Amino acid sequence: MDEDLRIVVVDINPLRASILEDGLREAGHADIVHIDDTSDLLNRLNAATPDVIILDLESPSRDVLEQMCEVSRTMARPIAMFVDRSDTSMIDAAIDAGVSAYIVDGLRKDRIKPIIDITIRRFKTFTKLKDELESAKLQLEDRKAIDRAKGMVMKAKALSEDEAYALMRKAAMNGNKRIGDVARSIITSADLLL
Amino acid sequence: MKVLRIGYIPLVDSALLHVARAYDFAKAEGIELDLVRETSWANIRDKLSIGFFDAAHILAPSAIAACLGLGSAELPLVAPVALGLDGNAITLSKALYSQVMEEARAAEGSLASPHVTAKGLAKVVAKRRLAGAPRPIFAHVYPFSSHHYQLRLWFSAGGLDPKQDLDLVVVPPPFMVESLTKGLIDGFCVGEPWNSFAASCGAGHIIHRSRDIVRNCPEKLLAFREDVAMADPDCVTALSRAIRRAAAWAIEEDHIEDLAYLLSHDAGLDVPIELLCTILDPKREPELKTAKPRLDPASTVAYPGQADWLHAQMRGAGQIGDLPAVKARAAYRPDLAGDSISEIPADLEIEVLGPAAVV
Numbered sequence: 001m002d003e004d005l006r007i008v009v010v011d012i013n014p015l016r017a018s019i020l021e022d023g024l025r026e027a028g029h030a031d032i033v034h035i036d037d038t039s040d041l042l043n044r045l046n047a048a049t050p051d052v053i054i055l056d057l058e059s060p061s062r063d064v065l066e067q068m069c070e071v072s073r074t075m076a077r078p079i080a081m082f083v084d085r086s087d088t089s090m091i092d093a094a095i096d097a098g099v100s101a102y103i104v105d106g107l108r109k110d111r112i113k114p115i116i117d118i119t120i121r122r123f124k125t126f127t128k129l130k131d132e133l134e135s136a137k138l139q140l141e142d143r144k145a146i147d148r149a150k151g152m153v154m155k156a157k158a159l160s161e162d163e164a165y166a167l168m169r170k171a172a173m174n175g176n177k178r179i180g181d182v183a184r185s186i187i188t189s190a191d192l193l194l
Numbered sequence: 195m196k197v198l199r200i201g202y203i204p205l206v207d208s209a210l211l212h213v214a215r216a217y218d219f220a221k222a223e224g225i226e227l228d229l230v231r232e233t234s235w236a237n238i239r240d241k242l243s244i245g246f247f248d249a250a251h252i253l254a255p256s257a258i259a260a261c262l263g264l265g266s267a268e269l270p271l272v273a274p275v276a277l278g279l280d281g282n283a284i285t286l287s288k289a290l291y292s293q294v295m296e297e298a299r300a301a302e303g304s305l306a307s308p309h310v311t312a313k314g315l316a317k318v319v320a321k322r323r324l325a326g327a328p329r330p331i332f333a334h335v336y337p338f339s340s341h342h343y344q345l346r347l348w349f350s351a352g353g354l355d356p357k358q359d360l361d362l363v364v365v366p367p368p369f370m371v372e373s374l375t376k377g378l379i380d381g382f383c384v385g386e387p388w389n390s391f392a393a394s395c396g397a398g399h400i401i402h403r404s405r406d407i408v409r410n411c412p413e414k415l416l417a418f419r420e421d422v423a424m425a426d427p428d429c430v431t432a433l434s435r436a437i438r439r440a441a442a443w444a445i446e447e448d449h450i451e452d453l454a455y456l457l458s459h460d461a462g463l464d465v466p467i468e469l470l471c472t473i474l475d476p477k478r479e480p481e482l483k484t485a486k487p488r489l490d491p492a493s494t495v496a497y498p499g500q501a502d503w504l505h506a507q508m509r510g511a512g513q514i515g516d517l518p519a520v521k522a523r524a525a526y527r528p529d530l531a532g533d534s535i536s537e538i539p540a541d542l543e544i545e546v547l548g549p550a551a552v553v
Contacts, residue, residue, distance in 0.1 A: 038369070039369070039372070039373060039376060039378055040373075040378050042363055042364075057237065058233050058237075059233065059234070060233045060234050060366030060367075060368060060369065061234075061366060062233075062234035062236040062237060063234045063235050063236055063335065063336050063364050063366055064363075064364045064365070064366070065236070066234075066235070066236050066265060066336065066337055066364065067336075067337050067363065067364040069265055070265065070337045070513070080236070080240075080265075080266065082240045082243065082244075082266065082267075083266055083267055084267075085267050088244075091244060092244065095240070095241070095244060095246065100236075100240075
């Protein structure tokens with residue numbers, strides 16, 4: 001019933017955009033346009049004639065859309081979703097998930113809310129995925145740094161591998177730091193001193 | 195220790211907040227500053243509105259617009275102090291700069307006069323129109339910004355109609371230089387460091403400092419949500435004192451490098467630190483036309499007369515209809531800083547395109 005709503009997703013992150021797009025399609029929204037280049041955004045948006053525009057809350061391009069709310073030559077005037085204060089829980093959830101949206105003035109709220117709800121859920125899915133990827137990447141980097149620092153400690157203090165690791169772990173516990181960070185400071189100090 | 199969460203946009207004129215935090219001027223007043231970097235002026239407004247921020251570094255006209263409910267639901271804000279004056283500049287692409295200068299040189303008067311360059315621009319616009327070429331596109335940072343009004347004033351000096359003769363678009367400051375290089379825009383008005391950055395990397399030429407067009411132009415305010423300020427007015431006064439001490443610190447020549455470091459490290463301005471030093475201390479590279487904002491204590495007084503001037507600009511830009519100036523004045527609350535409510539003194543008067551404005 002909502003296939004006539006054109007949703008424009010402005011996102012330079014291809015992964016997040018595709019996660020969102022999949023979610024919207026599953027819910028029956030077929031008319032989706034993805035803009036992945038924010039240069040000349042106003043013209044791109046005007047050409048896309050959206051009913052709903054979704055973009056990352058942290059995108060600096062929000063200010064471009066503010067201009068569109070003020071004057072719009074070719075499309076119906078959009079308004080920021082935050083303007084309507086009647087649903088504060090939705091606004092809080094949107095801000096929490098990092099979602100902002102601009103909606104053509106006059107669209108019924110019951111048609112918009114499901115779209116915003118899907119977007120919030122999908123943004124959260126993306127954030128979780130990103131955190132997992134980052135933590136895996138960090139673990140890998142930690143392991144590399146720990147190995148290198150361990151070698152330095154073994155050489156400098158004539159310790160076995162296990163003893164060097166135990167020493168670093170103790171330093172981490174005493175300083176309330178992560179062992180990967182201790183390893184990195186050992187490497188930095190060694191680079192400076194040796 | 196009271197914690198205040200304050201949003202800011204990474205720009206040279208966010209300096210006083212960072213100084214107040216890093217050099218403990220706020221802490222001395224019993225306030226811990228939690229400064230949160232933001233990416234858009236829309237976010238600054240919306241996060242103030244939902245209570246995520248207690249206060250923010252905000253474009254003065256945007257604070258007025260929020261109070262009037264323009265572009266958003268009505269959001270009462272009160273500014274005890276300003277965070278400086280001036281500090282924008284107009285930068286043109288190399289191509290447009292040379293065309294404007296060629297026309298301006300053929301006319302009479304000093305090239306340093308915005309009247310002369312604006313007439314040069316008008317000739318370029320007329321020639322383009324005859325040739326069937328597109329209108330020049332100028333970028334500013336937000337519909338409710340002094341940058342927008344400064345461009346309009348410059349265009350008007352050349353008899354240009356900003357609605358008919360040129361296109362005005364919004365581009366976020368960190369994207370300005372790239373947009374100019376890509377040819378998406380022909381010029382822009384933005385705050386530092388982005389003009390000096392464009393000039394130093396050869397993307398464009400600074401044609402005027404905003405100070406050449408409007409002297410002592412109101413720029414950013416430190417604005418609180420009204421309910422936050424009213425719940426603890428002593429805290430607002432205390433932070434205002436801290437900002438003023440930060441301003442006294444910031445004008446010391448010995449502190450230029452420390453301030454540049456703060457802007458690079460704390461404010462996250464992703465440009466060479468040497469460039470920040472040059473912006474703060476223009477005599478290091480006199481040939482680079484930088485536009486340092488005024489950050490001295492006198493420039494931090496929030497004179498309600500500044501709201502009147504901005505109200506007139508907003509009306510001129512067709513943004514405000516018949517809303518009375520008295521409502522715009524509500525955002526300016528020098529009394530909350532412990533300042534007397536007085537007229538703008540002669541040495542801080544806002545002067546538009548006057549002969550004295552020509553450096």
